[in-house]
Amino acid sequence: MAQRETTPRAELHTHLGGAVDPVIMWTIAHRQGIRLPVKEYWEFEDMITMGPEKKNLGIDEMDKNYYHLTELIQSSPEAMEEAVHSVIGGGYRKCNLVLQELRFSPMKRNRTGERDLDFIILAALWGMRRAIMEYPQVNAGLIVALDRTFTPAQNLITVEKAIKYAPDGIVGVDVLGPDRDAFSMKEHAPLLARARKAGLGLTVHAGETGNLEELRYVVRHIRPERIGHGLAAARDPQLLKDIVKQGIVLELCPTSNLRNSVVKNVQELHTIIRTFLDNGVRITINTDGPEMYRTSVVKEEEFLLANGIMNEKETEQCTKWAFEAAFVTLKENGKNTKVPVNKKK
Numbered sequence: 001m002a003q004r005e006t007t008p009r010a011e012l013h014t015h016l017g018g019a020v021d022p023v024i025m026w027t028i029a030h031r032q033g034i035r036l037p038v039k040e041y042w043e044f045e046d047m048i049t050m051g052p053e054k055k056n057l058g059i060d061e062m063d064k065n066y067y068h069l070t071e072l073i074q075s076s077p078e079a080m081e082e083a084v085h086s087v088i089g090g091g092y093r094k095c096n097l098v099l100q101e102l103r104f105s106p107m108k109r110n111r112t113g114e115r116d117l118d119f120i121i122l123a124a125l126w127g128m129r130r131a132i133m134e135y136p137q138v139n140a141g142l143i144v145a146l147d148r149t150f151t152p153a154q155n156l157i158t159v160e161k162a163i164k165y166a167p168d169g170i171v172g173v174d175v176l177g178p179d180r181d182a183f184s185m186k187e188h189a190p191l192l193a194r195a196r197k198a199g200l201g202l203t204v205h206a207g208e209t210g211n212l213e214e215l216r217y218v219v220r221h222i223r224p225e226r227i228g229h230g231l232a233a234a235r236d237p238q239l240l241k242d243i244v245k246q247g248i249v250l251e252l253c254p255t256s257n258l259r260n261s262v263v264k265n266v267q268e269l270h271t272i273i274r275t276f277l278d279n280g281v282r283i284t285i286n287t288d289g290p291e292m293y294r295t296s297v298v299k300e301e302e303f304l305l306a307n308g309i310m311n312e313k314e315t316e317q318c319t320k321w322a323f324e325a326a327f328v329t330l331k332e333n334g335k336n337t338k339v340p341v342n343k344k345k
């Protein structure tokens, strides 16, 4: 029997494309008749996961080498239901995640328009509902992601779907994807404002790579409740103050940052995280994709403790912040006891 984790935890930053157990992905792929590049399971597992021996040169490589295949396999309603269901249940069993927010880009899963986006989203929501029924201790929500590689018109469709399905469990909107010259955060500001007006939480991937200008824009003009990574802020004292003042919570993913070469080494990670903590920035510990990076929230905590980046009191504080910054309503003892952060203002 697996060891049971007793500390309740929340994970706010997980991509569905990096979160599903390779065994399940293998079966889903075969059931759908997807022609995989390899015929041997262990080669497949190696293809969609990254151990410490592997490194990407950046976010573009991660997208091309890993997400492309996992998103293809997840591109059907059946695959989505099974994928989401497995991640929420798995998070509870492995890490005692009693709160999980899982994100995905619906438009990367409709085989360029062949599949209906509504069915993709509804299947994901049904997978989540089933998991919550099986594990009543758990609460969860889905975040749909806009993508920097899509046009504002395409991303607007995603925002509209998020709003449409908010009553069913879509809790927030994210912006992700590798940096693109053609992408303008400013052009997307009205889209994000629209999501917020509809009651959705906002989290934006920014400052993961060195794009400090974009991060400044996000903090000062988009003003999301949370930011994915936000690492570049550690270089800008004024921006740190703005983040604290606005109560923005950063979603950190330490192993992912190292594997994707956005942070050079453990020493640099140490400096960044200490800068955040010493300046009063609220941060949370996440995996970005537990299966892809062969990690978990528990392992991320252990890594931070073992490298003297945080002490136990600090990791516990991060857990507290994660519960506080969640978009979903926290259930405690079967009762809803918490108002979502995005509706508190």
Ligand SMILES: [Zn+2]
Pocket (backbone or CB within 6 Å): 013, 015, 176, 205, 228, 288
């Ligand atoms: Zn991410």
